[in-house]
Structures are given as C-alpha cells and as structure tokens.
Amino acid sequence: MEKIVETILQYAQKLVAEGVTGDKDMISMRSGLNYMYITKAGVKLADLKEEDVQKMLIFKVEKEYLYHAEIYKEREDIHAICQCYPKWVMPVAKAGATIPAVLDDMAQIVGPSCKTAEDDIHYIIKTLKGRNSCLVKNAGCITSGRTLDEAYTCVLVLDKASRCFVASSVIGDNKIINGFEARLMRFIYKTKYSKKNQENLSQKEEGEAKQDTSKKEEGEV
Amino acid sequence: MAWDKETELKLRQVIKDSGVALLKENLVQGTWGNTAVRLDEDHMLVTPTGLDYISLTPEDMPVVQISDPSVWSDGKKPTSERKIHAAIMQARPEINATIHSHPLFCSILASARIELPVMSEEMKRLVGGECRVGAYGLPGTKKLKEGTVKAMEGRNACFMANHGVFCAGKDMEEAFEIIRIMEKSCYEYIKECTLKATGQQTYSDELLFDYFVSQFDERGKKIKIKDKKKK
Numbered sequence: 507m508e509k510i511v512e513t514i515l516q517y518a519q520k521l522v523a524e525g526v527t528g529d530k531d532m533i534s535m536r537s538g539l540n541y542m543y544i545t546k547a548g549v550k551l552a553d554l555k556e557e558d559v560q561k562m563l564i565f566k567v568e569k570e571y572l573y574h575a576e577i578y579k580e581r582e583d584i585h586a587i588c589q590c591y592p593k594w595v596m597p598v599a600k601a602g603a604t605i606p607a608v609l610d611d612m613a614q615i616v617g618p619s620c621k622t623a624e625d626d627i628h629y630i631i632k633t634l635k636g637r638n639s640c641l642v643k644n645a646g647c648i649t650s651g652r653t654l655d656e657a658y659t660c661v662l663v664l665d666k667a668s669r670c671f672v673a674s675s676v677i678g679d680n681k682i683i684n685g686f687e688a689r690l691m692r693f694i695y696k697t698k699y700s701k702k703n704q705e706n707l708s709q710k711e712e713g714e715a716k717q718d719t720s721k722k723e724e725g726e727v
Numbered sequence: 728m729a730w731d732k733e734t735e736l737k738l739r740q741v742i743k744d745s746g747v748a749l750l751k752e753n754l755v756q757g758t759w760g761n762t763a764v765r766l767d768e769d770h771m772l773v774t775p776t777g778l779d780y781i782s783l784t785p786e787d788m789p790v791v792q793i794s795d796p797s798v799w800s801d802g803k804k805p806t807s808e809r810k811i812h813a814a815i816m817q818a819r820p821e822i823n824a825t826i827h828s829h830p831l832f833c834s835i836l837a838s839a840r841i842e843l844p845v846m847s848e849e850m851k852r853l854v855g856g857e858c859r860v861g862a863y864g865l866p867g868t869k870k871l872k873e874g875t876v877k878a879m880e881g882r883n884a885c886f887m888a889n890h891g892v893f894c895a896g897k898d899m900e901e902a903f904e905i906i907r908i909m910e911k912s913c914y915e916y917i918k919e920c921t922l923k924a925t926g927q928q929t930y931s932d933e934l935l936f937d938y939f940v941s942q943f944d945e946r947g948k949k950i951k952i953k954d955k956k957k958k
Contacts (some may be wrong), residue, residue, distance in 0.1 A: 515747055602943065609829075609834060609838055610866055662756055666829070666834055669831055669835055670834055670835045670838035672935060673839075674838065675938060676924040676925075677835070677839050679839065680838050683889050689867065724942070
C-alpha cells in the first residue's frame with residue numbers, strides 16, 4: 507500500500523475514534539502540485555478501505571471532489587484537507603456565526619477566529635484567505651494544513667472551541683482572548699513551535715511515496 | 728537527593744500510567760496536557776514536551792528542580808508548563824501529584840471564565856469548595872503561573888482562563904479523582920444551566936444547540952436581548 511494512502515486510512519480512523527465525523531466526511535492529501543488522493547464520496551470514513559482512496563488530477567474532477575481540488579489549485583501552501591461534520595460544530599455552522607478566540611489552542615492552531623462561509627466554493631476560498639479553516643453554512647467544517655496531522659488537529663480544536671462557544675449561550679458569554687495576544691500566539695505557533703514538527707511529519711506522511719509519485723507524474727504528463 | 732532508586736522507578740511508572748489513563752478516560756487529547764509527581768521537597772518528575780502518552784516510556788520523564796524549574800536532568804526535555812507544577816508544589820508541601828489538562832467540559836467554563844459552584848458533596852470533599860478561575864496569561868508566562876497559584880489557594884483544582892484546568896492531590900490517585908469530579912461537575916453545571924435557560928425538564932445536546940441557534944439572526948450576528956424582546 508502506498509504510504510500516502512496508508513496515512514489517509516490511519517487519520518480516517520483517528521477522526522472516527524475521536525467522534526468528530528458525520529456521514530459525508532472526506533479527507534484528502536496533495537500529491538505533487540497537480541494531484542490529490544481523496545476518499546471516495548459517499549463512503550463513511552468508518553467503512554473506508556484502501557480501494558476507496560483515489561488519486562485525481564486536480565484540474566479534472568467530478569463535482570463531489572470540487573471543493574478539495576479548487577482549494578489545492580488556489581492554495582499551494584495547503585497539503586491536506588479534512589471536510590468533517592463534528593456534532594458541536596454543526597449548530598455554529600447552522601447559525602452562520604464566527605467563533606472567536608475562546609481558547610489558547612484555538613488561537614494557536616486554528617487562528618484568532620473561524621468564520622462561516624456560504625456553501626459555495628467561491629465563498630469558501632474567500633473565507634479561507636489567510637486562514638487554514640472555516641465552517642460551511644449548514645455543512646460542518648473544512649480544515650487544512652501543511653500535513654494531514656495538522657488538518658486533523660484543527661478538526662479536534664474546532665470541535666472543542668465550538669463546544670465552548672455553543673455552551674457559553676447558557677452559562678454566560680465567552681471571555682475572548684484579546685486580538686494582539688491571539689495573533690501573537692498564532693505567529694509563534696506557525697513560525698517556531700510547529701514548523702520543524704510539521705516538516706518532519708510531512709516526510710513521514712508522504713514518505714517514499716512522495717518520491718515514487720513524482721516519478722510517476724513525470725511519466726504521465 | 729533524598730529519594731531512593733526504587734521509589735523513583737515506581738513514580739516513573741505512575742506518571743506513565745497516568746498519561747495513558749487520561750487518554751483512555753478522554754480527559755486529555757493527543758500530546759496536550761501534562762502531569763507531575765514529587766520526588767522530594769525540591770524535585771519532581773514531569774512529562775516531557777510534545778510526546779504522546781502511549782509511546783512515552785517511564786525513562787523519558789525528566790527530573791525537574793522545584794525551586795528552579797529551569798534546572799532539569801535525565802529523560803527528555805520537560806513540558807514548558809513545569810513552572811506551574813513547580814510553583815504549586817513549592818507553595819503546597821502537602822501536594823505530591825499534579826495534573827494539567829484541557830478536558831472538554833472543563834474547557835467550557837475556563838473559556839467563559841466562570842467559577843464553578845459546589846455541585847456535590849464529592850466535589851466539596853475533593854476540590855475543597857467552589858472552583859475559581861485564575862487570571863489569564865499567555866502560556867509559559869509569570870502572569871499565568873501566579874494566577875494559577877492564587878486561584879488554587881485552599882483548593883485542589885482551578886480553571887486556567889481560556890486554557891484548561893489544573894488539579895492537585897496528595898498522590899496521583901487523588902489528583903485523578905479530582906480531575907474526574909471536575910469534568911463531571913462541569914457537565915452537570917452546563918446541563919443545569921441549559922434547563923434553566925430553556926425552561927425544559929430533560930436535557931439533550933440538541934436542546935442546547937437549538938437554544939444557541941435561536942440567538943443568531945440570518946446573517947450570523949448575535950441578536951441583542953433588546954432586539955429579541957421586540958421580535
């Protein structure tokens with residue numbers, strides 16, 4: 507089994523184990539500049555098998571895979587995407603609200619806020635500008651990262667931040683971390699704390715397959 | 728050093744097992760959170776930074792000096808939160824084990840910076856009263872450390888604003904009981920507040936979700952109470 511497929515299967519299981527999936531979740535990883543490996547639409551992550559992870563040219567995809575392909579086309583810095591439906595994210599996505607920096611780990615890993623985009627790829631790309639995650643109106647969240655581990659971690663952090671935001675409606679408003687401190691934490695996380703870790707993880711996740719794929723691509727193009 | 732090798736080996740295993748148990752009981756996520764156990768009046772074992780609790784070995788735990796947490800030996804690089812564990816152990820000689828984590832329901836109260844009232848006799852016995860919130864400070868700062876120490880005065884647990892929870896016990900078993908009761912009490916508190924806000928008799932997550940959604944207009948903006956009354 508290719509390392510990249512193995513990584514996708516492994517993280518699909520992790521998302522299921524964490525209880526942050528619904529029925530239509532899809533995850534993908536970029537392969538080289540023009541290809542992605544993506545889980546088959548309509549297959550639940552809990553039931554995912556090796557043959558359900560498909561390699562596609564990002565310029566030629568069916569509409570079920572369009573969101574992932576368009577994000578990879580637009581954002582070369584993105585190497586992995588999780589499109590998930592965590593239970594506690596859903597009411598925020600339904601309300602169309604923006605989650606402010608309610609927790610330190612949200613400010614660091616997701617960013618100082620997370621907005622809800624209309625369920626349309628143009629709005630999603632616009633909302634993702636300068637960010638790695640957004641909610642989608644009535645349709646869960648899209649998280650991305652330099653590695654699949656980073657995109658996966660964003661799903662967990664967003665789910666926890668959503669819990670805080672939703673429950674604050676009955677216990678009293680969230681006290682939000684001030685903008686300067688939230689941006690400072692995000693900057694330190696991106697440039698120092700996680701940089702080396704993400705570089706190591708990137709090699710681990712794509713492994714030798716990264717080299718194999720680039721050889722294959724040369725032959726295919 | 729005033730401890731024997733046998734005790735150290737035993738405590739290394741205690742700290743390893745506590746990490747695995749935190750994961751199993753869903754009281755910690757991934758590599759986040761950290762724990763410490765006292766070796767003597769000026770030394771403690773802590774979990775290392777950035778390692779997952781499953782692959783961590785007892786030998787990975789570094790020995791940290793309580794009076795100066797920048798000094799450490801053995802094991803791997805200690806957690807950056809060691810200053811808080813050290814400050815609590817220094818201020819409270821009766822404390823021998825500490826847990827810092829971000830359990831899901833505790834995080835809700837921490838993010839709202841709301842004091843948790845005594846929810847049960849068990850909570851009163853284990854925590855020592857209501858659970859306060861320490862002043863907000865960026866991770867690793869003096870402000871966060873001092874805020875946590877102050878909020879822990881006369882208590883065995885406190886919230887760290889917008890961050891998580893800190894628990895301390897006479898041993899790891901007790902520290903564990905405290906974090907468990909904290910998470911359970913926070914859940915009970917949220918359920919109680921949901922029923923009060925909605926006027927319903929039976930709690931469900933969906934009841935809370937519907938109440939939350941009703942507070943926003945069609946553009947995703949929160950409806951002010953005045954506007955809501957007009958509607």
